Amino acid sequence: MIGSRRLFFMFLSPLGERSGEGVRRPLTQPLPLAGERSLKGWLCVFLLLFTLPALAVEPSEILPDPALESRAREIGRSLRCVVCQNQSIDDSSAEVARDMRRAVRERLTAGDSDRDVFAFMVARYGDYVLLKPPFKAGTLVLWLGAPLVLLVAGAALLVAARRRRAQPIVPPKPLDEEERRRLDALLKG
Amino acid sequence: MRRLLFILPLLTLALMAGFFAWSLTSGRDPASIGSVMVGRPAPKLDLPALRPGEAPLTDADLRTGKPVIVNFFASWCTPCLAEHPLFTRLAEREGATIIGIAWKNKRDDALAWLKKLGDPFKLAGLDLDARTGLDWGLSGVPETYLIDGNGIVRRHYRGPITERDLTETILPFLKGTVK
Numbered sequence: 001m002i003g004s005r006r007l008f009f010m011f012l013s014p015l016g017e018r019s020g021e022g023v024r025r026p027l028t029q030p031l032p033l034a035g036e037r038s039l040k041g042w043l044c045v046f047l048l049l050f051t052l053p054a055l056a057v058e059p060s061e062i063l064p065d066p067a068l069e070s071r072a073r074e075i076g077r078s079l080r081c082v083v084c085q086n087q088s089i090d091d092s093s094a095e096v097a098r099d100m101r102r103a104v105r106e107r108l109t110a111g112d113s114d115r116d117v118f119a120f121m122v123a124r125y126g127d128y129v130l131l132k133p134p135f136k137a138g139t140l141v142l143w144l145g146a147p148l149v150l151l152v153a154g155a156a157l158l159v160a161a162r163r164r165r166a167q168p169i170v171p172p173k174p175l176d177e178e179e180r181r182r183l184d185a186l187l188k189g
Numbered sequence: 190m191r192r193l194l195f196i197l198p199l200l201t202l203a204l205m206a207g208f209f210a211w212s213l214t215s216g217r218d219p220a221s222i223g224s225v226m227v228g229r230p231a232p233k234l235d236l237p238a239l240r241p242g243e244a245p246l247t248d249a250d251l252r253t254g255k256p257v258i259v260n261f262f263a264s265w266c267t268p269c270l271a272e273h274p275l276f277t278r279l280a281e282r283e284g285a286t287i288i289g290i291a292w293k294n295k296r297d298d299a300l301a302w303l304k305k306l307g308d309p310f311k312l313a314g315l316d317l318d319a320r321t322g323l324d325w326g327l328s329g330v331p332e333t334y335l336i337d338g339n340g341i342v343r344r345h346y347r348g349p350i351t352e353r354d355l356t357e358t359i360l361p362f363l364k365g366t367v368k
Binding site: 082126 | 220222223224225232293319320322323324325326327328329
């Protein structure tokens, strides 16, 4: 979050400064042409469409070996920052997230496999640290709950549909004399 | 079958109400991230001493046969300020062995903080680069661990300890009535 906000400001400020925005103009001066203003505004919005969410990973943290760094990024994306509920350590600029990124890189440099690095983190912070929870007895409901509900609901719908189809369509009884007279009266009325 | 369909919304409501009632009254903290340290041997301790001239902290300091309290703190941390008098009381009145570890804190800042507020720590270490904190599964400061005489972690408090923690768990733990 903080990463993307930082990028937003980095991106806006040069444009804003050049056009003098943010500086209070004396009222006697003419305002800049509306067209020029909105063009810049639109350009801004247009360019913002191409921005990517910035990571909190700082240049000083990046490993010289691009292969190791890309593995570190892959791991960092699936490790949860333990103080920010639902951000990965790569997305968070929290102190603890930075320490965890450093530890990931240290483990990788020491020759650990990805699995070792995950085990290292789980040994310290538990399964909570994994953004994708492992499939085991304690997480069965989490993994199978939704598919199970879908299955049960689907089966119920299927049974209901079958039952309806199995029922023969009974044509309605023809009107008797009395009913016909009342209907005629109503239609004429 | 049709009657069952009418009962279903009521049943769902009752289930949800039951869950909410349980959540409100059971004292469960959904924000708690838990700790995997409890019940396991204390993680590695290998830190330089905070106070000049003292011996570095080692694993042996956690395996003395007596219960030990380990507290991670920092001079920049406000909740640490709030819990500090409790540690002072534990050290002075109960004679508790408390190991203080300054986390991401400059030595001089931590020393000045302890000088101002009083120093309840029997041993004090400096974890400037937070590597020991990571090994201990620390998420920030303050955090406190109760370690029994055999070096097994018995409790892990994330956040400041309170008067209630003191009376309900820490004091019984020190007296050996709580495992």
